[in-house]
Amino acid sequence: MSAASHAILPGRGGLFGSLSDVLWRNPRLMLFLMLTPPLLWLGVIYLGSLFALLAQSFFSIDEFSGLIKYEWTLKTYAELLRPANLDIIVRTVSMAVAVTLASAVIAFPIAYYAARYARGKWKALFYLGAMLPLWSSYLVKVYAWKLILAKEGILNWIFAKLHLTPVLEAWLAIPVIGGNSLSVSYTGTFLVFVYVWLPYMILPTQAALERVPESMLEASSDLGGSPVQTFRHVLLPLALPGIIAGSIFTFSLTLGDYIIPQIVGSSRLFIGQAVYAHQGTAGNIPLAAAFTVVPIVIMGFYLWMAKRQGAFDAL
Incomplete structure (x- = not known):
């Protein structure tokens, strides 16, 4: 600090005034003091407890x-x-993949309309519609779907009014995905997962489509490209980072969720339920910790591939 600056900005008296002057003259010190508490919280409380749990996976039960x-x-x-545990992993990953693909298929036309055609109050209505499900309680939404999918629920009533009950019964008779009703089947679990995580796919996809210049689509049409060719070779590659960004949320959240399969679905476990059961009821903390490692490893590879596709730019 030069003598001129001292003359212009004289130091303030008192302990707090002196401390304020020190921090003003040393911005790096102020940044360090501001970042230290949250970093300590993240490192000690979150990462520390996570590593302590992972360390348990290298122990065993007598x-x-x-x-x-x-x-x-x-x-x-x-x-x-073991077959029973491997079946849990395969079931969970399969559900996460199915939910992610379905969310992408449903979200794309919604996001495309919002990015290309919605203006003014219609765009505000789009954001309201996309965000509104996130404002309600997670458990309330899941239990509401439990009632909707039950045998006495509104969905079965609609099928009955449309005389499509045999179609529903034929679907529920299919092994693996069927069951006594939608509320105790993998189909019901899938529907609830898609509904709950769909906003996380819509918003990144819409943000990516907003960045696609209209001139590129017009140029493709001027060069003789059909709508299918334009979608495949122009629109989809440019929107792919946003879709992958959304899939990070839908895939990871499905991979670790245990509440939805516990409320809507069959008695077969998912990874989240297995962790909860082994840590709590069974008391097998090492096996629960080992199950915890599985989604961490899967998401590590997934995030690495997503980064290579530029998905983080669309978050």
Whole structure:
């Protein structure tokens, strides 16, 4: 600090005045003091507890006493390859992929209309419609869908009024995806997942489509490209980062959710339910921690691929 600046801005008296002067003259010190509390919270509370949980996955359960053996081993990870546990992983990943693909298919035309045609109050209405489901309670939405999909629910009533009850019964008779009713089937679980996570796919896709210049679509048409060719070679590649950005949310949230499968669906477990059950009821914390590693590893690879596609630019 030069003598001239001291003359223009004289120091203030008192402890707080001196401290304020020090921070004003040392912006890096002020930045350090501002960032230290949240970084300590993130590092100690969040990452610390996460690493403590992951460390448990390298321990094992004594088969006779049921107590944790604090000896480093990969035995618990080998248990993930058992048919019952592997079935949980495959079921969860399959559901996450199906929900992500369905959300992308449903979200794209909605986002395209909002980006290309909605103006003024209609665009405001679009944002309101996309965001409104996020303002209500998560549990309220899930239990509402439980009632909608039940045998006495409104969806079955609509099928009955349209004389389509045999179609619904034929669908529920299909192995794996069917069940006694939609509320206790994988189809019902899928529908609720898509409804709850759909806004997370619509908004990034719409943001990506907003960035596509109208001139590029017109140039494709002027060069003789059909609407299908324009969509495939121009629009979709440019919108892909936004779709991938949305898929990060839909895929990861489906991968770790345990409440929706617990309320709407069959008795077969998903990864989130397995973690909850082994940590709480069964008391097998090492196996619960090993199950926790699975979505972390999957999402690590997924985020790496998404970054290569430029998806983070559309977040």
